[in-house]
Amino acid sequence: MDTDALVIFSGGQDSTTCLAWALQRFERVRTLGFSYGQRHDVEMSCRETLRAALREINPLWARRLGEDQVLDVDLFRRLGGTALTEDMEIRMTEQGVPNTFVPGRNLLFLMLAAICAWRQGTRHLVMGVCETDFSGYPDCRDDAVKAMQVALNIGMDARMVVHTPLMWIDKAATWELALALGGRPLVECILEHTHTCYLGDRTVRHSWGYGCGRCPACRLRADGYAAFVAGKS
Ligand code: ZN
DSSP states (O other): OTTEEEEEOOSSHHHHHHHHHHHHHOSEEEEEEEESOOSOTHHHHHHHHHHHHHHHHOHHHHHHEEEEEEEEOTHHHHHOOOTTTSSOOOOBOTTSSBTTOOTTHHHHHHHHHHHHHHHHTOOEEEOOOOSTTOOSOGGGSHHHHHHHHHHHHHHHTOOOEEEOTTTTOOHHHHHHHHHHHHHHHHHHHHHHHOOOOTTOOOSOEETTEESOSOSHHHHHHHHHHHHHHHHHO
């Protein structure tokens, strides 16, 4: 159905902006999360808070926001070898990607989301991947997502569309998009309730939100917010 969408929703800045984007466009929006033994489960615990906060921001969104589902993908932890699920220092690997990279993670997420969407009769999937702030994760690239869409449609005899509203915009423009979708209340909600920090640090509240301020995810978020604020002044 073209009225329905399924959003891959982690509780981070990008997927929350995508959720607001979908709520603005589709009449019924479900969310899907993945629990895979993330080293810090902070992001996952933000999800319900964010869903409730989005309902408060806009009565239309409150009517449109449907069920949430969390799938356990514990096999990532069992496969091991990544700083996202194990206690190891974040660094670049010999393969040229950060060791927070979980090979094929977004590909698997898309496949699982497509299975859920297929069962729900939904053909619109929304995912907050982005090629512009390329963090060295090859499965965030547009070609990877489009190839996956083709494979899913052939393999499931479906006509699914994977929407990636953030694919070609940077972090500052992602804040701009949030502002356009939900005004200051959405920007404030994302600042306060989304989580990005790889170390799960929520002890210090910066102008750009919570985090250690030093890990690659915090630096990207801080720089993006600074560029957004500079563009406003
Ligand atoms: Zn951090």
